Amino acid sequence: MFRLRVDDHVMIAHSLAGEFFGPAQNLHGATLAITATFERQGLDEHGVVMDIGVATQLLSEVLEPLRYQNLDEHPDFAEKISTTEVICQHIALQLASALPEGHGLQALEVAAEEHPRARGMVRIELSPA
Amino acid sequence: MFRLRVDDHVMIAHSLAGEFFGPAQNLHGATLAITATFERQGLDEHGVVMDIGVATQLLSEVLEPLRYQNLDEHPDFAEKISTTEVICQHIALQLASALPEGHGLQALEVAAEEHPRARGMVRIELSPA
Amino acid sequence: MFRLRVDDHVMIAHSLAGEFFGPAQNLHGATLAITATFERQGLDEHGVVMDIGVATQLLSEVLEPLRYQNLDEHPDFAEKISTTEVICQHIALQLASALPEGHGLQALEVAAEEHPRARGMVRIELSPA
Amino acid sequence: MFRLRVDDHVMIAHSLAGEFFGPAQNLHGATLAITATFERQGLDEHGVVMDIGVATQLLSEVLEPLRYQNLDEHPDFAEKISTTEVICQHIALQLASALPEGHGLQALEVAAEEHPRARGMVRIELSPA
Amino acid sequence: MFRLRVDDHVMIAHSLAGEFFGPAQNLHGATLAITATFERQGLDEHGVVMDIGVATQLLSEVLEPLRYQNLDEHPDFAEKISTTEVICQHIALQLASALPEGHGLQALEVAAEEHPRARGMVRIELSPA
Amino acid sequence: MFRLRVDDHVMIAHSLAGEFFGPAQNLHGATLAITATFERQGLDEHGVVMDIGVATQLLSEVLEPLRYQNLDEHPDFAEKISTTEVICQHIALQLASALPEGHGLQALEVAAEEHPRARGMVRIELSPA
Numbered sequence: 001m002f003r004l005r006v007d008d009h010v011m012i013a014h015s016l017a018g019e020f021f022g023p024a025q026n027l028h029g030a031t032l033a034i035t036a037t038f039e040r041q042g043l044d045e046h047g048v049v050m051d052i053g054v055a056t057q058l059l060s061e062v063l064e065p066l067r068y069q070n071l072d073e074h075p076d077f078a079e080k081i082s083t084t085e086v087i088c089q090h091i092a093l094q095l096a097s098a099l100p101e102g103h104g105l106q107a108l109e110v111a112a113e114e115h116p117r118a119r120g121m122v123r124i125e126l127s128p129a
Numbered sequence: 130m131f132r133l134r135v136d137d138h139v140m141i142a143h144s145l146a147g148e149f150f151g152p153a154q155n156l157h158g159a160t161l162a163i164t165a166t167f168e169r170q171g172l173d174e175h176g177v178v179m180d181i182g183v184a185t186q187l188l189s190e191v192l193e194p195l196r197y198q199n200l201d202e203h204p205d206f207a208e209k210i211s212t213t214e215v216i217c218q219h220i221a222l223q224l225a226s227a228l229p230e231g232h233g234l235q236a237l238e239v240a241a242e243e244h245p246r247a248r249g250m251v252r253i254e255l256s257p258a
Numbered sequence: 259m260f261r262l263r264v265d266d267h268v269m270i271a272h273s274l275a276g277e278f279f280g281p282a283q284n285l286h287g288a289t290l291a292i293t294a295t296f297e298r299q300g301l302d303e304h305g306v307v308m309d310i311g312v313a314t315q316l317l318s319e320v321l322e323p324l325r326y327q328n329l330d331e332h333p334d335f336a337e338k339i340s341t342t343e344v345i346c347q348h349i350a351l352q353l354a355s356a357l358p359e360g361h362g363l364q365a366l367e368v369a370a371e372e373h374p375r376a377r378g379m380v381r382i383e384l385s386p387a
Numbered sequence: 388m389f390r391l392r393v394d395d396h397v398m399i400a401h402s403l404a405g406e407f408f409g410p411a412q413n414l415h416g417a418t419l420a421i422t423a424t425f426e427r428q429g430l431d432e433h434g435v436v437m438d439i440g441v442a443t444q445l446l447s448e449v450l451e452p453l454r455y456q457n458l459d460e461h462p463d464f465a466e467k468i469s470t471t472e473v474i475c476q477h478i479a480l481q482l483a484s485a486l487p488e489g490h491g492l493q494a495l496e497v498a499a500e501e502h503p504r505a506r507g508m509v510r511i512e513l514s515p516a
Numbered sequence: 517m518f519r520l521r522v523d524d525h526v527m528i529a530h531s532l533a534g535e536f537f538g539p540a541q542n543l544h545g546a547t548l549a550i551t552a553t554f555e556r557q558g559l560d561e562h563g564v565v566m567d568i569g570v571a572t573q574l575l576s577e578v579l580e581p582l583r584y585q586n587l588d589e590h591p592d593f594a595e596k597i598s599t600t601e602v603i604c605q606h607i608a609l610q611l612a613s614a615l616p617e618g619h620g621l622q623a624l625e626v627a628a629e630e631h632p633r634a635r636g637m638v639r640i641e642l643s644p645a
Numbered sequence: 646m647f648r649l650r651v652d653d654h655v656m657i658a659h660s661l662a663g664e665f666f667g668p669a670q671n672l673h674g675a676t677l678a679i680t681a682t683f684e685r686q687g688l689d690e691h692g693v694v695m696d697i698g699v700a701t702q703l704l705s706e707v708l709e710p711l712r713y714q715n716l717d718e719h720p721d722f723a724e725k726i727s728t729t730e731v732i733c734q735h736i737a738l739q740l741a742s743a744l745p746e747g748h749g750l751q752a753l754e755v756a757a758e759e760h761p762r763a764r765g766m767v768r769i770e771l772s773p774a
Contacts, residue, residue: 001509001510002472002475002476002507002508002509002510003498003507003508003509003510004471004472004505004506004507004508005505005506005507005508006504006505007374007503007504007505008504009373009374009375011286011287011288011372011373012286012287013271013285013286013287013328014287018175020175020180021175021180022182023325023326024326026326026327026328027271027328028269028270028271028287028325028326028327028328029269029270029271029272029286029287029288029289030269030287030288030289031287031288031289031290031372031373031374032289033373033374043470043472043473043476046405046407046408046468046470047467047468047470047472047473048470048471048472048507049472049507051407051408052505053409055505056504056505067281067286068281068282068284068286069284069286070271070284070285070286080176081175081176083172083175083176083177084133084177085131085133085172085176085177085178086172086176088131089131089172111132114269114289115267115269115289115291116136116265116267116289116291117135117136117137117185117267118133118134118135118136118181118184118185119133119134120131120132120133120134120177120178121131121132121133121134122130122131122132123130123131123132136761138760138761138762140673140674140675140759140760141673141674142658142672142673142674142715143674147433149433149438150433150438151440152712152713153713155713155714155715156658156715157656157657157658157674157712157713157714157715158656158657158658158659158673158674158675158676159656159674159675159676160674160675160676160759160760160761161676162760162761196668196673197668197669197671197673198671198673199658199671199672199673209434210433210434212430212433212434212435213391213435214389214391214430214434214435214436215430215434217389218389218430240390243656243676244654244656244676244678245394245652245654245676245678246393246394246395246443246654247391247392247393247394247439247442247443248391248392249389249390249391249392249435249436250389250390250391250392251388251389251390252388252389252390259767259768260730260733260734260765260766260767260768261756261765261766261767261768262729262730262763262764262765262766263763263764263765263766264762264763265761265762265763266762276562278562278567279562279567280569301728301730301731301734304663304665304666304726304728305725305726305728305730305731306728306729306730307730307765309665309666310763311667313763314762314763338563339562339563341559341562341563341564342520342564343518343520343559343563343564343565344559344563346518347518347559369519374523375522375523375524375572376520376521376522376523376568376571376572377520377521378518378519378520378521378564378565379518379519379520379521380517380518380519381517381518381519394632396631396632396633398544398545398546398630398631399544399545400529400530400543400544400545400586401545410583410584411584413584413585413586414529414586415527415528415529415545415583415584415585415586416527416528416529416530416544416545416546416547417527417545417546417547418545418546418547418548418630418631418632419547420631420632454539454544455539455540455542455544456542456544457529457542457543457544501527501547502525502527502547502549503523503525503547503549504525534691536691536696537691537696538698596692597691597692599688599691599692599693600649600693601647601649601688601692601693601694602688602692604647605647605688627648632652633651633652633653633701634649634650634651634652634697634700634701635649635650636647636648636649636650636693636694637647637648637649637650638646638647638648639646639647639648
């Protein structure tokens with residue numbers, strides 16, 4: 001089993017509603033250092049999981065609508081609490097939809113370091129196309 | 130599947146008995162940079178694996194009895210060799226016991242970087258409570 | 259010459275007014291990974307630049323009023339643009355004021371990594387007290 | 388389940404033939420920061436996955452023939468495209484062959500960070516010897 | 517005194533002629549993780565050392581002619597040994613020439629991590645324009 | 646001005662006598678991740694500050710007598726408190742003595758990260774030999 005991981009980041013504002021979240025109920029913000037990991041059983045005909053340039057471009061495009069945004073007013077998080085885990089899931093689902101035909105991948109992982117001591121992550125299984 | 134990872138560290142002295150361990154038979158020490166990873170199939174009603182503050186607090190409490198200790202004289206390692214792997218297992222079991230009722234987690238991972246070029250890790254499966 | 263460096267972080271929202279700042283004019287946010295460096299010509303009677311616990315506590319107290327805040331509405335940034343450099347300067351001046359009598363330090367540096375590829379820093383000289 | 392991870396690196400030149408690889412078709416090079424992860428169901432009689440010194444030595448020996456080489460002219464990559472993933476697989480297979488009798492391991496992972504924003508990885512299952 | 521640091525990287529092949537360089541006489545390669553640090557006595561009218569976007573763009577443009585190149589055949593290193601220090605100096609001088617009029621900077625630093633355990637650096641003083 | 650930085654680490658036990666040090670009065674330990682930085686006005690005839698291999702070897706030799714030691718019983722720290730700053734100074738002075746004739750260096754810096762959130766450092770000026 002093979003993996004390719006690429007990195008990017010976004011800087012967003014948000015607040016987390018509900019007593020559960022303590023001081024994070026305030027409008028504050030985060031730099032989310034994002035890693036996207038693409039997993040494939042075997043390598044493709046070029047000897048890679050996926051072209052690094054394509055993977056980097058794909059992640060960048062998915063992150064584009066989030067850059068410099070206030071997620072409290074962002075349509076994609078209208079009915080949601082924008083926790084790190086929920087943001088990871090959103091990015092992973094967007095990445096999955098954006099994969100090219102015949103990608104051959106079997107799983108995707110998206111992780112977000114929200115500060116130097118905490119990181120959220122999601123893994124989703126794919127039906128190899 | 131979702132994960133949350135939080136970080137902390139402890140500074141301990143110990144020696145590893147047995148020729149197998151070469152110079153580490155001497156009384157020496159280590160900073161163990163610890164990461165605890167909590168894993169859950171789906172997110173809870175707050176859209177998280179676990180509250181980051183709770184996870185950080187839990188890890189800190191479990192590490193408390195080890196901080197600034199000589200493990201050669203520590204009761205929890207009385208009959209054990211305190212290798213990095215054994216320390217990870219000890220921390221993971223302590224974390225598992227300290228989890229709140231109804232945590233919904235399915236696995237725990239504890240890793241310890243003992244120096245910039247070596248890291249041990251343990252994973253334990255949990256019966257979701 | 260000796261230095262001691264300790265780390266902490268804050269998560270803030272803000273916007274940067276003026277065309278100069280492009281998309282950062284939007285309300286967004288940042289995790290600022292902060293390092294404070296204390297500099298001393300020689301060591302004190304305990305063989306240190308400063309007690310690490312004291313340094314860590316001092317930095318934490320200075321950061322406290324910024325944690326989970328929207329700097330656009332924060333009194334300390336009322337007449338200022340809260341760029342990374344300006345935030346560093348604010349923290350450094352607060353740290354300098356909070357130093358204990360007879361600290362013996364000759365300089366302070368505060369750096370903030372605002373995302374994995376950019377970091378601001380300020381250095382201020384102190385009159386050793 | 389337990390893991391031990393050790394690190395090393397190699398500095399190689401290579402080119403990647405085929406339009407697919409864009410500018411990487413040029414003869415260029417890379418520092419590959421390598422991590423090898425050894426996995427074992429339980430710990431051995433010394434309370435470890437594997438001796439750290441042995442693991443580090445094993446990885447170093449496997450990397451030796453690649454250090455300061457041009458992979459375009461290296462016999463081990465004669466019929467292959469030396470992508471990061473293919474190099475990881477090569478190292479993992481070499482490590483697997485070099486494992487001592489009775490190692491008790493169940494899997495090996497080799498990862499290579501080729502630049503600060505991209506990393507390849509392979510995992511191979513082992514028949515515990 | 518204020519600083520701004522931005523990061524990028526290049527992947528190059530080269531060889532270092534002369535017995536002094538031992539195995540690095542072979543044609544091999546490196547990923548050079550580059551940081552450029554811009555230094556200014558006070559902040560400009562926008563409260564920054566320099567716009568981060570401009571700094572990042574400037575560094576990227578200076579690195580462009582080096583990306584995926586074999587420095588043994590690169591005109592800029594025709595009469596030179598392309599050691600890490602020499603490459604840093606080359607990048608710093610190129611950056612200095614590319615600075616906009618009225619930059620107000622007093623120094624530039626360029627560092628290159630050539631592998632996880634070694635880094636070269638150059639500092640050049642500027643005549644504030 | 647040019648710099649070269651190389652890295653290594655040591656794992657030691659020690660205790661810090663005196664109420665000032667709080668819980669660090671206990672016998673405990675630390676992994677000290679060490680960086681040694683060599684500074685030179687201009688480059689030498691090979692276009693380097695110093696050969697990386699020589700610098701790495703020099704640092705390793707200076708650290709050798711400290712590896713896996715209890716500094717409370719180490720002759721080099723007999724009359725001293727082995728704080729991070731004092732250990733840095735010890736290593737820097739040993740490095741300075743071990744420099745080859747005609748090294749041309751003007752300063753040395755030794756830093757030690759004692760845990761992920763604290764680092765000590767010393768800088769000593771050299772009389773270029």
